[in-house]
Amino acid sequence: MSKLNVAILGSGNIGTDLLFKTLHSPLLTCAYFIGRNLASPGIMRASSMGIRVSDRSVEAILQEPDCCDLIFDATSARDHRYHWSLLEPLGKRVIDLTPAKVGTLCIPAINMRECLACANVNMVSCGGQTSIPLAYVLGQIHPVIDYIEVVSSIASRSAGLATRINLDEYIETTEDGLRHFSGCRHVKAILNLNPAEPCINMQTTISAKIASPRLGELTAAVQAMVNTIQSYVPGYELIVPPLIDMQRVVMMVRVRGRGDYLPAYAGNLDIINCAAIAMAEAYARESMADLTTAERMSDVHATNPH
């Protein structure tokens, strides 16, 4: 069975962890690992594993558009907007891990099918991948929600310089995603960095103000959603099931990473990459299904002399 060829744009922590996850995938092959500096740790690592590398950023793909079917963009929001202006005319599918929000907001547990039809999908944010599915469940069960608040605490070591500089964008992107998928207009996202050693796992609390919460129904639906997420994020765990505290619904999850390239405590980075891989694998399955259909069609033509 042939695999889907992917290129990874961006050789930082996210890009390198994506490379490891791609290598573990039965449906994906990393055809090209692209950064800006051949001496960067990510590029050196990829190169040592026999992966084809380039330091020419998006130019590498423009020069050889057939090198891949799908591109992960793990650079920055500003770079992504530029990359997309060049990649869109080539008809490439792009999974965007930056907060650029050019494409359709993508949470695999919620809208994978819708995203299959989109050339550019945006993976929202790490906190978004963690909390939005649960906010979505809240919105599915309660027609009216007054307010949703999401607080994530992550290990300081898991927040690189780009995350730190882009904290405002993280908050705004996560809030946009929460509003979009829950239908609740009044939302707030908060992020804490905790430097404790040993490093803490990512932990996220979702609170909501709901006039008449349906706790029994919610608990079952939350558990079902957690099971779905666990199918692509094994370290996703509900540590406090929905409860009522001070007339508000509260639940808490912890995300432990798979420890592919990044350490296991960096569940915040792991989850957005797991979600991106889940989406890429869905594309891969779809394009293989198309291929199979096309092959069957050509078989029909081959055996039919008319």
Add this chain to the structure above:
Amino acid sequence: MPPILISDSTLRDGNHAVAHQLTAPQIAQYARCADAARVPIVEVGHGNGLGASSLQVGESALTDHEQLRIAREQLSHVKLGVHIIPGFATINKDLAPALALGVDVVRVASHCTEADITQRHIDYTRSQGKEVYGVLMMSHMAPREILVEQALKMESYGAEGVVIMDSAGAYLPVDVAERISALVAALRIPIGFHAHNNLGMSIANSLTAVEHGATIIDGSARGFGAGAGNAQLEVLVAVLMRMGYATGIDHYKLLEAADLAERELIPSLPTISSLSIVSGLAGVFSGFTKHVVRIAQTYQVDPRDVFFELGRRKVVAGQEDIIIEVADTLAKQRKDPA
């Protein structure tokens, strides 16, 4: 002796003591008195600063906008200040509107090891021509070398001073002395100190800071602030006067402001409760107290155990949601002592 710049946290840290429920008349009355007393900076807002009104740390009775507008109307001789923590507040949603309302001084705060998240907020404030300070919260959790490294980052971003906060009231004077000395030696900009009184050290620690070169000190009327409260402002200024430090404050008027605060703002005067002592010993943020008391009662666990467990986990300010999980865990352990 250098003059000491006093920043008054009554209308900001004091908000912690009343679950962020300060009212419009309270803010107006105190701001008017502080203006009359010429307290150089009057901080106003939610206890955790701009954009912090939330289920996580408590919802304010008034919006940031309302609080700042009310205070602004009363302040004509002194500066209006805000506290802001990146991660809670953003430039677009919170800081830019606050500056548009006439805020003069912005104190951009982070946990003591995370100064790089303050870069954009400091930079933005400078670009708008306003006065900006860096604040390192929970500073007892980092050794002096780390504090110096973090404070130097804030200096490089354009901060005009760096204030370290003893957010848990955990310091003894010897701790303050070594940290302030190191900071004063390493930085070119003024250094400040913000005390909490959990171990009864707030005035002593503030004086120690001044004696080791700090030139910015925070205080609150009657100590009105989170947990056991802050350095009691009118005492602090009196002691500084006795020692010959200039603050530019009219002490008679300051005493009147403190009397008004006691009468109009403070439902019960700050005291070092048993739980405040535990919070100081555990090194947990003073602002957690009200949440810990409530949640410990719900889960029928000892609030002291909750504090010590939070301390063991090294939680930072803003992680109030962990209290529920800790109380839940302690309750389960009690049921199932395996």
